[in-house]
Amino acid sequence: MAITETPASATTLGGQRLVIVGAGSRTGRLLAQAASVAGADLVLAGPDPRKLEWTAGELADPAEVVPVDLADEASIAALAKRVGRFDHLVSTAAMPANGPVAELDLTDVQRAFAAKVIGPLLLAKHLACQARESGSFTFFSGVAAWRPSPARTVMATTNGALAFLVQALAVEIAPVRVNAVSPGIVDTGSWDGLGADKEAFLRTIAERNPARRVGTPDDLIKAVLYAIDNPYVTGTVLHVDGGGRLA
Ligand SMILES: NC(=O)c1ccc[n+]([C@@H]2O[C@H](COP(=O)([O-])OP(=O)(O)OC[C@H]3O[C@@H](n4cnc5c(N)ncnc54)[C@H](OP(=O)(O)O)[C@@H]3O)[C@@H](O)[C@H]2O)c1
Structure with a gap:
């Protein structure tokens, strides 16, 4: 069989x-x-x-702005109406509920599941029928599922459930593809709350990771664009964690 129609370098997002x-x-x-x-x-x-x-103001071309709360099915249904036919959907949504199990607040736990599990399920419910056949959904899981730690039980569980959700959805809404990107520790700004301790934290992670570095947002974006672009990738978790789940 001939090997390939489209050069790997071709940009497929145009239009x-x-x-x-x-x-x-x-x-x-x-x-x-x-x-x-x-x-x-x-x-x-x-x-x-x-x-x-x-x-939107930072982009060269105009973009549509649509508020949505993944904890609210009506707002997801409204998003579907506004979007109409589309090619790809990516959700980075997260509402972490960290803390010792004995101190967890049920509402916070439910919001964490809304962002990573129920919300993605509802996005598929309301939008899969509007996706083009060559389209895809890409969600964000996270290394906590593969490397649990105390006070991160909800994070581990929601990210793990999402990994199984993408497998199930990939089968159910085929041929639309469904994947997840699972970041390790990535300096996206979400660690800025550590203040003066941030640099030491990132250095410790980098020393431990097989890749000997922490991640950059660009590492994640490359993985998303790959998941969107490769028509033979579905039901997959792309681990972008420097091997952090193994060390
Ligand atoms: N950075 C890391 O080290 C790391 C590690 C493991 C996994 N991850 C995962 O990677 C993804 C991206 O992480 P990040 O560091 O870029 O930023 P992040 O702060 O985790 O991003 C969370 C995003 O979720 C959105 N969001 C919050 N509540 C929502 C809701 N109710 N409905 C819809 N969207 C909602 C936020 O929007 P607003 O800002 O507008 O509120 C924000 O854009 C997340 O899923 C995160 O869990 C990140």
Whole structure:
């Protein structure tokens, strides 16, 4: 059989409609910038309209802004109506509920599951029928599922459940593809809360990781673009963790 029609380097986002949930900040915002440069027709979704407008204002081409809360099915249904036909959807959404099990608040736990498990399921429920056959969904899991630690039980469980959800959805909504990116420790800004301890924390992680570094947002964006672009990749978790789940 002849090997291939499309050179690996070809950009395939030109004119494709890409929905980004979580576009108002960090990885989602940077993904919007990269996808805009690659020619995507963007829908920027997330809980805070001001942040979405901020992202939109940074792009060379106009993008649609649609508020959505993954804990609210009505808002997901409204997003589906606004989006219409589309090619790809990426969700970076997370609402972590960290802390010792004995101190967990049920509402926080439910929001953590909404962002990583129930929300992605509802995105598939309301939007899969509008995705083009060559389209895809890409969700964000995380290394905590493969390397659990105390006070991160909800994070481990939600990220792990998402890994199984993408397998099940990949079968059920085929031929639309469904994948997850699972970051390790990535300096997206989400560790800035550590303040003066951040640098030491990142250094310790880098020393332990087989890749001997922490991740950059660009590492994650490359993985998302690969998941979107490769038509033979579905039901897969792409571990972008420097091998951190193993060490
Ligand atoms: N950075 C890391 O080291 C790391 C490690 C493991 C896994 N991950 C995963 O990688 C993904 C990206 O991480 P990140 O560091 O870029 O940033 P992040 O702070 O984890 O990003 C979370 C995103 O979720 C959005 N969001 C929050 N509540 C939402 C809701 N109710 N409905 C829809 N969206 C909601 C936020 O929007 P607003 O900002 O507008 O509120 C934000 O854009 C996350 O899923 C995270 O769990 C990251």
